[in-house]
Amino acid sequence: MANLVQVIVDVPTMQTNQPYTYAVPKQLTDLVQPGMRVIVPFGAGKREVQGFVVGVIDESTYDGPLKPLAAVMDLAPVVNPELLQLSQWLANETYAFWISCLYTMLPNLLKGKTKRWVEVIDELSESDQAWLFGEENEVEFDELTHAVDKLERLIQLQRQGKIRFRYAVVDQARAKTVTAIQATQSFEKYEESLAELPKNATAQRQLLAYLQNLGDQVVTLKVAQEQSGLRPDIFRLGEHRGWLRKLQQEQYRDPMKDQAITPSQPLALNAEQQAAYDQIVPDIQQPQATVHLLQGVTGSGKTEVYLQLMAATLATGKSALLLVPEISLTPQIVGRVRSRFGEQVAVLHSGLSNGERYDEWRRIQAGEAKVVVGARSAVFAPLANLGLIIMDEEHESSYKQDESPRYHTRQVALWRGKYHQAPVVLGSATPSLETRARAAAGVYKREVLAHRAAAKTLPQVEIVDMRPEVQRRGETNFSNQLLTALHARLQRGEQSILLLNRRGFSSFIMCRDCGYVLKCPNCDISLTMHLDTHAMKCHYCGHEEGIPQLCPQCQSRRIRYYGTGTEKVAAELADLLPQARVIRMDVDTTRKKGQHQALLDQFGHHEADILLGTQMIAKGLDYPDVTLVGVLNADTGLDLPDFRAGERTFDLLTQVSGRAGRADKLGEVIIQTFNPQNYVIKLAQQQDYERFFAQEMQLRKLAAYPPYYYTVRLMGSHPDEKVAAKAMFTIRQQLQTTLAAETQLLGPTPRSIARLKNRYYYQIMIKYRADARLHQELLTLMHQAQQQFDRQFQLSIDPEPQYFM
Numbered sequence: 001m002a003n004l005v006q007v008i009v010d011v012p013t014m015q016t017n018q019p020y021t022y023a024v025p026k027q028l029t030d031l032v033q034p035g036m037r038v039i040v041p042f043g044a045g046k047r048e049v050q051g052f053v054v055g056v057i058d059e060s061t062y063d064g065p066l067k068p069l070a071a072v073m074d075l076a077p078v079v080n081p082e083l084l085q086l087s088q089w090l091a092n093e094t095y096a097f098w099i100s101c102l103y104t105m106l107p108n109l110l111k112g113k114t115k116r117w118v119e120v121i122d123e124l125s126e127s128d129q130a131w132l133f134g135e136e137n138e139v140e141f142d143e144l145t146h147a148v149d150k151l152e153r154l155i156q157l158q159r160q161g162k163i164r165f166r167y168a169v170v171d172q173a174r175a176k177t178v179t180a181i182q183a184t185q186s187f188e189k190y191e192e193s194l195a196e197l198p199k200n201a202t203a204q205r206q207l208l209a210y211l212q213n214l215g216d217q218v219v220t221l222k223v224a225q226e227q228s229g230l231r232p233d234i235f236r237l238g239e240h241r242g243w244l245r246k247l248q249q250e251q252y253r254d255p256m257k258d259q260a261i262t263p264s265q266p267l268a269l270n271a272e273q274q275a276a277y278d279q280i281v282p283d284i285q286q287p288q289a290t291v292h293l294l295q296g297v298t299g300s301g302k303t304e305v306y307l308q309l310m311a312a313t314l315a316t317g318k319s320a321l322l323l324v325p326e327i328s329l330t331p332q333i334v335g336r337v338r339s340r341f342g343e344q345v346a347v348l349h350s351g352l353s354n355g356e357r358y359d360e361w362r363r364i365q366a367g368e369a370k371v372v373v374g375a376r377s378a379v380f381a382p383l384a385n386l387g388l389i390i391m392d393e394e395h396e397s398s399y400k401q402d403e404s405p406r407y408h409t410r411q412v413a414l415w416r417g418k419y420h421q422a423p424v425v426l427g428s429a430t431p432s433l434e435t436r437a438r439a440a441a442g443v444y445k446r447e448v449l450a451h452r453a454a455a456k457t458l459p460q461v462e463i464v465d466m467r468p469e470v471q472r473r474g475e476t477n478f479s480n481q482l483l484t485a486l487h488a489r490l491q492r493g494e495q496s497i498l499l500l501n502r503r504g505f506s507s508f509i510m511c512r513d514c515g516y517v518l519k520c521p522n523c524d525i526s527l528t529m530h531l532d533t534h535a536m537k538c539h540y541c542g543h544e545e546g547i548p549q550l551c552p553q554c555q556s557r558r559i560r561y562y563g564t565g566t567e568k569v570a571a572e573l574a575d576l577l578p579q580a581r582v583i584r585m586d587v588d589t590t591r592k593k594g595q596h597q598a599l600l601d602q603f604g605h606h607e608a609d610i611l612l613g614t615q616m617i618a619k620g621l622d623y624p625d626v627t628l629v630g631v632l633n634a635d636t637g638l639d640l641p642d643f644r645a646g647e648r649t650f651d652l653l654t655q656v657s658g659r660a661g662r663a664d665k666l667g668e669v670i671i672q673t674f675n676p677q678n679y680v681i682k683l684a685q686q687q688d689y690e691r692f693f694a695q696e697m698q699l700r701k702l703a704a705y706p707p708y709y710y711t712v713r714l715m716g717s718h719p720d721e722k723v724a725a726k727a728m729f730t731i732r733q734q735l736q737t738t739l740a741a742e743t744q745l746l747g748p749t750p751r752s753i754a755r756l757k758n759r760y761y762y763q764i765m766i767k768y769r770a771d772a773r774l775h776q777e778l779l780t781l782m783h784q785a786q787q788q789f790d791r792q793f794q795l796s797i798d799p800e801p802q803y804f805m
């Protein structure tokens with residue numbers, strides 16, 4: 001008899017990171033299941049907290065004092081047995097709280113306190129109806145969570161599919177509206193009004209002509225003003241005269257929802273694609289938890305292979321999961337998946353409102369969506385019966401979550417592949433060194449697409465040395481060669497993409513006389529200038545202040561902008577090529593929901609000649625008219641104190657070069673650099689991943705870095721710098737005595753941003769190959785840190801960190 005449950009409580013501390021046992025009220029015995037949320041009394045006094053049931057046990061095995069559950073929050077589990085097991089494993093692997101791992105898997109709506117109603121969806125017996133719902137069709141659930149008799153019946157009804165939850169979604173993102181206008185009259189009627197107007201009422205005549213051509217379109221007032229060139233008061237007058245109607249329109253809708261799905265048919269695979277497909281498909285049909293690296297140059301048609309593998313998976317009756325680095329970065333892939341699989345596709349991405357996300361999640365859980373496309377957290381999509389997991393651009397660092405739980409999507413994907421006996425396909429033109437090395441060692445299978453699918457060749461890549469250029473012409477972002485190439489594209493009506501590499505780079509203000517740099521008073525980092533809001537902002541803590549006119553240190557007026565932002569480049573471009581239509585894409589122009597897609601659509605429709613942007617334009621774009629890619633500053637990321645700096649720069653240059661010449665026209669790439677001799681730049685020019693891999697592996701071996709060694713980073717922080725430093729020195733000493741001889745400890749060193757949000761950070765890096773005791777040592781350390789040092793001391797443990805700054 002399952003009358004005791006084990007509960008992980010929502011009290012994220014090390015001491016409470018274990019299941020607590022509670023008694024289940026008699027009537028709910030066997031109805032309360034693992035994966036349901038409950039409310040339990042906790043600690044002294046009357047405190048009650050939320051928790052997850054993670055296990056059910058028998059009374060005879062337990063003889064401690066017991067408290068009963070206070071309330072039941074769900075009628076059915078919200079976490080299924082697979083994910084429950086995964087959450088426990090993940091907590092252990094990533095040194096995180098079990099409760100955090102459970103919450104990480106759920107959509108936001110299920111995390112906070114959200115009002116819920118129980119809704120009748122099928123006819124109930126008269127007595128149930130009267131007892132539970134009275135005359136109504138729904139009741140507020142919060143009033144029932146403590147009512148054991150009613151809960152018992154509700155859980156049964158839920159299992160019969162007669163009732164379900166409805167969530168009250170107060171959706172701020174969706175509530176935002178803008179004013180739009182619509183014509184109210186017919187073409188002829190406007191003609192009459194025009195005839196009645198005096199000849200000199202020019203603005204009104206223009207408005208009527210504009211409305212006449214609008215048909216039944218609804219356009220935002222802003223667009224209408226731009227298109228007609230008329231001022232707002234003319235529109236007000238028009239409304240007054242009954243020529244137009246104003247209405248409120250949702251401002252940012254889910255961009256995907258608006259796109260009609262045009263069904264697409266599988267392409268005939270070329271020989272390389274076919275060979276790769278044939279290697280992988282047997283592992284789907286006779287399920288095997290194998291891992292495949294699909295290594296294909298840019299434009300080689302990896303996506304088509306994914307789609308056909310997914311189709312093969314659906315044919316076996318199973319579901320498929322496609323992970324992408326970030327949906328907003330790879331917008332075209334979602335469209336391609338939807339055109340192949342239609343309504344079966346659920347999309348999970350950060351642009352969704354909480355309500356939309358929950359809806360998608362529920363469709364997945366209910367088995368209605370058999371294909372899921374999503375970014376990092378979609379790896380937890382509650383797909384039952386998974387038959388295939390694909391990770392596109394598997395080398396991308398955004399797959400690693402940099403807050404707790406610090407998991408890597410790949411690690412979770414591999415776990416789920418094993419659980420379901422399903423193959424995992426890792427796709428990339430520039431695989432991470434870790435993955436490529438595992439394939440070399442035969443742990444992963446490897447399939448290669450060495451040629452482009454549609455275009456005949458990879459683009460031609462040229463390197464321009466910027467040093468003589470700047471000496472000749474002074475500070476500029478454009479070499480003569482790049483300008484000439486841009487000009488040629490304009491004349492031929494072709495398009496260009498310009499990348500401004502902003503990695504490790506900020507637009508800060510520096511005094512040209514004394515070198516003073518404006519820094520955040522809370523964090524030790526420079527403030528970034530925002531021209532649009534005329535403010536200096538801290539990107540870490542949000543601190544904001546005005547742009548200084550005088551240097552606070554020496555009173556000089558020569559305190560100025562230092563470094564380059566897209567705004568500045570756009571301004572220079574407007575000077576040099578005034579006839580070019582430029583779309584600027586960076587965090588500022590894409591902050592609002594839907595803007596990113598809108599800009600890309602504009603570019604796709606050829607409404608601009610040049611797409612100028614940061615990293616966000618480097619990946620996944622497939623536009624046939626783009627024949628030129630220019631990289632304005634290839635080296636800004638090269639000198640960062642991070643052993644992956646070279647790898648990231650190589651990836652970026654290769655990916656962005658891959659946007660050029662993808663269809664029948666030949667592509668050209670121009671890379672501007674101050675380090676033309678650097679091996680990363682040279683190999684990126686040759687687009688030779690395999691040589692880069694060989695060379696980079698040697699460096700990693702010499703310096704004992706991944707993939708030869710594993711790494712863990714310990715980060716300790718405290719408001720008092722001395723306490724933080726001292727604790728980390730003590731930790732180092734403790735570890736030194738217990739770890740394997742080959743294991744290396746680096747640090748403690750202050751983090752490059754030593755102070756953040758008024759805490760001081762010190763880090764220790766551990767590099768190891770095989771160390772049987774390390775994991776246990778770290779778990780123990782995590783448990784003890786607060787007691788051993790100071791209540792305010794925080795220790796975080798990050799396995800395989802992606803950044804080292």
Ligand SMILES: Nc1ncnc2c1ncn2[C@@H]1O[C@H](COP(=O)(O)OP(=O)(O)OP(=O)(O)O)[C@@H](O)[C@H]1O
Binds near residue numbers: 267269303304454621
């Ligand atoms: N078998 C095929 N026959 C004809 N065209 C193809 C075939 N496979 C792919 N293509 C086309 O080639 C282009 C590149 O394919 P795709 O975008 O799938 O490549 P990819 O390897 O995913 O690219 P990237 O990694 O650079 O984003 C697309 O326009 C696609 O429609």
Ligand SMILES: [Zn+2]
Binds near residue numbers: 513514553556
């Ligand atoms: Zn100064």
Ligand SMILES: [Zn+2]
Binds near residue numbers: 521523538541543
């Ligand atoms: Zn700050």
